[in-house]
Every structure is written in structure tokens, then in C-alpha cells.
Amino acid sequence: MYRTDAWxxxxxxxxxxxxxxxxxxxxxxxxxxxxxxxxxxxxxxxEFISGDTVIVALKPSSMELSMGKVTLIIGPSGSGKxxxxxxxxxxxxxxSGEVIIDGIRTSGLSARKMAGIRxxxxxFIFQQFNLLAPLTAEQNVMLPLTLQGIPDAEAKGRxxxxxxxxxxxxxxxxLPKMMSGGEQQRIAIARALVTDAPVMLCDEPTASxxxxxxxxxxxxxxxxxACGKAVAIVTHDMRLKPYADEIVYVENGQISKTEINEPI
Amino acid sequence: xxRYAWQFMKYDKAKSVGIIIGIVISIFLIGQxxxxxxxxxxxxxxxxxxxxxxxxxxxxxxxxxxxxxxxxIRKLREIESVEGVAHVYPVVVAGGSxxxxxxxxxxxxLIGSDAPSFRIGLDPKKIxxxxxxxxxxxxxxxxxxxxxxxxxxxxxxxxxEINGKNAFIAVQTSGVRGxxxxxxxxxxxxxxxxxxxxxxxxxAVLVDVLPGADxxxxxxxxxxxxxxVRAWTSKDFAGSTVGFLLTNSGIGFSIGSLIVFALIAGFxxxxxxxxxxxxxxxxxxxxxxxxxxxNGYIIRLILLQAFLFSLAGFAVGYLFIDxxxxxVGKAGTVFTYSPLMIAxxxxxxxxxxxxxxxxxxRRIVSLEPASVxxx
Numbered sequence: 001m002y003r004t005d006a007w008x009x010x011x012x013x014x015x016x017x018x019x020x021x022x023x024x025x026x027x028x029x030x031x032x033x034x035x036x037x038x039x040x041x042x043x044x045x046x047e048f049i050s051g052d053t054v055i056v057a058l059k060p061s062s063m064e065l066s067m068g069k070v071t072l073i074i075g076p077s078g079s080g081k082x083x084x085x086x087x088x089x090x091x092x093x094x095x096s097g098e099v100i101i102d103g104i105r106t107s108g109l110s111a112r113k114m115a116g117i118r119x120x121x122x123x124f125i126f127q128q129f130n131l132l133a134p135l136t137a138e139q140n141v142m143l144p145l146t147l148q149g150i151p152d153a154e155a156k157g158r159x160x161x162x163x164x165x166x167x168x169x170x171x172x173x174x175l176p177k178m179m180s181g182g183e184q185q186r187i188a189i190a191r192a193l194v195t196d197a198p199v200m201l202c203d204e205p206t207a208s209x210x211x212x213x214x215x216x217x218x219x220x221x222x223x224x225x226a227c228g229k230a231v232a233i234v235t236h237d238m239r240l241k242p243y244a245d246e247i248v249y250v251e252n253g254q255i256s257k258t259e260i261n262e263p264i
Numbered sequence: 265x266x267r268y269a270w271q272f273m274k275y276d277k278a279k280s281v282g283i284i285i286g287i288v289i290s291i292f293l294i295g296q297x298x299x300x301x302x303x304x305x306x307x308x309x310x311x312x313x314x315x316x317x318x319x320x321x322x323x324x325x326x327x328x329x330x331x332x333x334x335x336x337i338r339k340l341r342e343i344e345s346v347e348g349v350a351h352v353y354p355v356v357v358a359g360g361s362x363x364x365x366x367x368x369x370x371x372x373x374l375i376g377s378d379a380p381s382f383r384i385g386l387d388p389k390k391i392x393x394x395x396x397x398x399x400x401x402x403x404x405x406x407x408x409x410x411x412x413x414x415x416x417x418x419x420x421x422x423x424x425e426i427n428g429k430n431a432f433i434a435v436q437t438s439g440v441r442g443x444x445x446x447x448x449x450x451x452x453x454x455x456x457x458x459x460x461x462x463x464x465x466x467x468a469v470l471v472d473v474l475p476g477a478d479x480x481x482x483x484x485x486x487x488x489x490x491x492x493v494r495a496w497t498s499k500d501f502a503g504s505t506v507g508f509l510l511t512n513s514g515i516g517f518s519i520g521s522l523i524v525f526a527l528i529a530g531f532x533x534x535x536x537x538x539x540x541x542x543x544x545x546x547x548x549x550x551x552x553x554x555x556x557x558x559n560g561y562i563i564r565l566i567l568l569q570a571f572l573f574s575l576a577g578f579a580v581g582y583l584f585i586d587x588x589x590x591x592v593g594k595a596g597t598v599f600t601y602s603p604l605m606i607a608x609x610x611x612x613x614x615x616x617x618x619x620x621x622x623x624x625x626r627r628i629v630s631l632e633p634a635s636v637x638x639x
Contacts (some may be wrong), residue, residue, distance in 0.1 A: 062505070089554075089637075091554060092632075092634050102385040111559070112558050112559075112560075115556050116556065118554070118555060118556035119555065119557075120556070124554060126551075126637070130547065130554070133275060133545075133548060134268075134276070135546075139268070142556070143552075146268075147555070147557050147561065170412075191337075191555070203637050
């Protein structure tokens, strides 16, 4: 059954998930006992209209993200994997079907409520890191907490903790342009972690990184899944397969197969 | 949010400086034109505002204090007899041509009133040289310090001729200047003498009403009972004079259109620079939306930047305006801005900054959160 009374969590300050907070606050005791489904895509499709042409970006597809798992979404360019990620990330609405995040159906929600889900339920990691150029690393990480309305003193404490977690405390006052790609991605991971959101969505998180940095980032993501988060990674990079618990293949605008992987 | 707004502004220094310069230029032009406008309108009504009377009574066709008609001296007694009138003071205004030793000639406006009260022009607070007793001497007139360039650098005691008759400057005033003509105040007899005005004619009558009497009621009574004259409160007569000259000279339209163009120019300079700055930061705004910022938050962030720009722009712009005011004041273009007007400049600055931010807001609001996945 899906909850209909979950709005306090979407609009409220901070996410309500006591079963995760221990992992966030005390990294990192793996939680492998239960793997509840946190995000579901149920026969969701997405079409874009350009003039008289209807472009089908994603045919009706279904998938699940479970807490504690790393799910790799793999497919060639234009296959629809980013559309799938965008649907789970609540940045677009499905043309048909359902997307459910932590028990909340997203169909018909206002843009404001979708923003609330993104802020409180999802941590994003992007290929180009997407750190705000004018802000320091510390301010970038603090940004989601500011948006949630967390008081500065509390937010600073949480930022300090999460920067330590990704070993970036020494870069707290640096601007993104002063950091390497790997460092920027770790700051982006810290930003995704700081709200303790149950879902982490990663769009080609290692594409702009060298092998060594990519390994560090994947280890961190794997660690987060071990702490109970649902981690979804869109990638072309087959080298990431060993880190996945589950692999979803997307081809020609639909999920072609899903396989369970034996992770490293 | 203040911290983030400040960081955004600081990061893009060139654009931020461009926006502030746009505001400064706009607000300086507006302040400058407004200052000139204040000076001109003050000059237009200077004859009235430099008199001390409750009412002005002039020829019934006159609506402009700078072009007074002719009144019969007998009207003076008629006006004095109206209920509520305490005192009447005749005024004679005559044109003249002044010629100085160095050959300089200038058109002057002689304004004569009864000594020793001198109800028009010779306000002790504005006298910077000489004394009123000397105004009783033959040929004594006043001249304004800031008119000295037009009067061959004539100062206190300078002898010259008005309409071929000997005159000298007995009193020097500061900031009592007319619109078009050079004011020279004197006694009523000398104004008649220099201007060849017969004893039967006067130009206007200044009226003091009895203590406790309503000037408007006395004005209405004069207008009802005396034929061929029109009584005005001093404020109304000054207003009528300014209104007439603004409408008939095109000054109002000219200065008004300059102010409007300064507003428009400022609005677009600021708007387009903010828009361009927003485009430079479009990825950051997209990221903000992607990670869960609402449009409301982003609008507030942009408006806060616009507000900070307007504070900085106003501070610098007002500094320039005041320097301009002091600079032209030394050349005789004396005017002051009222606190209300300064507040008005600030609100205009806010209006053009916040209005200019609308271009950027429109662009950012239309940005889809999905753009965050498009690299």
C-alpha cells in the first residue's frame, strides 16, 4: 500500500528515516538485513512533442530501486536511460504510468511538491559535478540544508561531518575551480549525502574522472548503499559493473533486461 | 540567502560592476535633470516666493508673475477696504537696460516696493552685502551675486546706468534670481523713475490678511467685489506661473522626456546585464532547481542581488548627484533636494533594478529542472 499522508516528509525539514540516520551519523555500519523498495517506476513512459512530431524517449517500463543496493542503468546514448533517471529524480513527469518515491505518487504533483521530493528524498550526483561556481565547497554542501531551512549552526555541523566522511575537510573553503575533478565529485557526493536522502541518483558520476578517482567515487557510493541508501547509477562505463548489485539494461527506449549481479 | 546572493555578485565582478555603473548613470541623469528642473521652476516663481505676503492681486488677465499687467493705483485703496485685509503693498515692475563702465549691457527687471519694509526681494536672510538703509539713497538698487557675470562683474558699490540714469549697487543678494531677466530690487519710486512708469500705475498689490482671517476667503472676497483684478494666494500664483511657463516653453516636456529616457536606458542596461549574468550562471540556477530549490527561492535570490545592486548603485549615484549639485551651486544654479525627493531617487533605483531583474527571472523560471541532466 502506498501512503497518502506522506507530505510532511516532502515539505518538512529533513527526511524522516530513523533506520538510516544511524548510518549517516556514524559511518558506516552496513545494513544488509532488509532491502525495502524506496523508488518504483511502474509502466512509466515519456514522450516529448516537437512541433507535429512525438518523440518517444521511454516506452512503458518498470523498475525498482531498493535500499542497500547499487543499481546500474546501462545503455547506449539515446537509449532512454537519462529519461528513466529523470523520472526517478522527479525532474520530469511521466506521460503515462506511475513513479513512486518513498511511498509518494508523483503523478499530478505540483512543481513545488516535486521540488520538495527532490530536496528531501533524493541526492543527485552529476557527470559534470554541477557545483555552484561562486560558492565554496562548504557552501555547496550546505546549500540543500539551507533550502530545507535548517538553522546555520546545525547545518554547519552536518556539513563538517559529511566533508570528513568524504575526506574533503581540508578543501572546505575552496572554490570548485580550485579543485580537481575527483575532488569536485567528492564534494558533489557530500552535497548529495548531507540531507540523508534515501535515494542517490548518479548521472555518469565517473565519466569525467581518471581511473583512480573513479574508483574512490564508486567505493564511496558502494559504501552509501551499504549504509542503506538506494543508489542508482546511469553509465556507459562497463568497468562499473563489478560495483553493482543489480544491472538494468536500457535499449531503444525501454528496459531490455535486468540482471542480479554478484558485487565485488 | 544573503550570503549566496553576495557570493554570486562577487564571483562575476565584471557584470556586477556593469550593473552598478548602469544604475549610477541612470540615477545620476535622473538626479541631474531633476535638479535643473527644480532650479528652473524655482527661478520661474522667484518673484512670488521672494515676496512676503498672503495674497497677490494682479490684473485679471495675468496668470504669470513674470509678465505682470498694469493696475490703476486706485485699486490699492479698494483692495485695502475689503474685509479681512490688514495691509496692502504696491509693487512696480519695470524693464530696463543696464550699461556698465566696461561696455557690458544687460536687460534687467526692476522691482520696486515700499521702503523700509521691502516686502519683495530684499529678504535680510538672503542679503550678503550692503544694507537696506542705503537703498534709500538716489540710484540705489540690489543685484544678485550670481548675476555678476552678466553685469560686467559688478559688485557692491559699482556705479552704472539704467536706461541712461545713474544707479549703483547698494545691496548684494545671493540666490535671488529670475527666470530670463536679471532681478534688481529697489524702492517703488526709483523703479518708476528708472522705468518711466507713471505714478498712476502699479504692477501688483501684495496683501497681508488680518490675523486669524482665512487668506482664501479674503482672496474670494476681493475677486467678487473688485472688477478688473484677480487675487491669488501666493502659493497658487507661484503654481500658476510655473504651470504656464512649463506648458508654453516646452521645458517640462524636454526635461520630463530626458528623465523618462534615463529611466528606460537604466532599465535596459541593468536588465540586459542581469540577464546576461543569469545566462552565465544558468548551469548553477539549473543545478539549484535540480536539487530542489523552488522557483520562489530562485526569484528571491535574484531579487536580493538586484536589491544589493540598487543599494550600491544608489550610494555611488547619489554621491555623484550631490557633487554635481555642489558644483553647479558655485555657479549660481542653486537648488536642494528634499528628503522626499531623495527617497524618490532611491525608489526609482529600486524600481529599475528590480524591474531589470525581471528579464533574468523570466529566463530562469522557464528553465526546466531536467536541464541539470543535459550536461
